[in-house]
Amino acid sequence: MQLGHVVHVGARSVQLDVTDDASVAAALVSIDAEQGRLDVLVHNAGVLEAGLDGPAALRSFDTNAAGVVRVTGAALPLLRRSSSPNVVTVSSSTGSFWAVTDPERPGFELPLALCAASEAAATVLTVQYAKAHPGIRFNPVEPGTTATDMTAAFGIGRPVQDSARVVVRLATLGADGPTGTLQDERGELRW
Numbered sequence: 440m441q442l443g444h445v446v447h448v449g450a451r452s453v454q455l456d457v458t459d460d461a462s463v464a465a466a467l468v469s470i471d472a473e474q475g476r477l478d479v480l481v482h483n484a485g486v487l488e489a490g491l492d493g494p495a496a497l498r499s500f501d502t503n504a505a506g507v508v509r510v511t512g513a514a515l516p517l518l519r520r521s522s523s524p525n526v527v528t529v530s531s532s533t534g535s536f537w538a539v540t541d542p543e544r545p546g547f548e549l550p551l552a553l554c555a556a557s558e559a560a561a562t563v564l565t566v567q568y569a570k571a572h573p574g575i576r577f578n579p580v581e582p583g584t585t586a587t588d589m590t591a592a593f594g595i596g597r598p599v600q601d602s603a604r605v606v607v608r609l610a611t612l613g614a615d616g617p618t619g620t621l622q623d624e625r626g627e628l629r630w
């Protein structure tokens with residue numbers, strides 16, 4: 440499993456499993472050894488469980504929410520060494536009340552209970568990190584419905600390149616950029 444890489448902003452890939460503390464620690468040790476700092480952290484790992492039971496809930500929250508905690512905790516020392524650190528959580532407005540109750544939204548009728556609930560947790564975690572670490576910008580993002588492996592069974596979504604733009608925008612904010620906001624490509628979203 441890999442963090443995505445965007446060559447034109449100078450990123451590289453590091454293998455890690457966000458459900459495994461040792462794997463996360465090893466990835467950050469590797470970044471420390473090679474770079475000595477971390478400018479951008481994008482929490483993109485996510486799973487969409489089809490079932491709705493205890494084991495599926497644990498798997499969903501382990502990756503989608505606890506993964507954010509594991510990786511952020513391990514990354515904080517390296518983020519603090521960056522002159523302009525940004526953390527972006529690829530979350531979803533399906534974790535927001537206004538969106539999950541809107542029949543006009545694309546995901547309204549999809550079986551997204553655990554994905555939506557765990558993305559809600561990821562969004563709130565990210566905002567709490569923003570409050571606790573004012574020197575680092577933390578913003579969750581709604582990428583838009585995107586054609587990926589996750590959505591292939593539903594046959595929905597736009598090209599990944601279109602959704603990646605808003606992630607890159609938030610990942611490259613300057614020091615005066617917002618923090619603790621939930622955004623999509625049009626700007627800030629309400630909760």
Ligand SMILES: NC(=O)c1ccc[n+]([C@@H]2O[C@H](COP(=O)([O-])OP(=O)(O)OC[C@H]3O[C@@H](n4cnc5c(N)ncnc54)[C@H](OP(=O)(O)O)[C@@H]3O)[C@@H](O)[C@H]2O)c1
Pocket residue numbers: 440441455456457458482483484485486502529530531532554558581582583584585586587588589590596
């Ligand atoms: N697609 C959409 O319409 C949409 C909408 C809103 C939000 N999102 C969110 O966007 C994020 C990316 O989803 P996607 O649509 O691109 O789905 P995807 O194609 O299924 O990609 C999910 C990614 O997460 C990685 N991953 C899963 N478990 C992991 C773990 N334990 N450790 C490290 N990486 C792990 C996968 O790596 P491997 O392939 O190596 O397993 C894969 O690269 C997710 O958080 C999703 O909830 C997607």
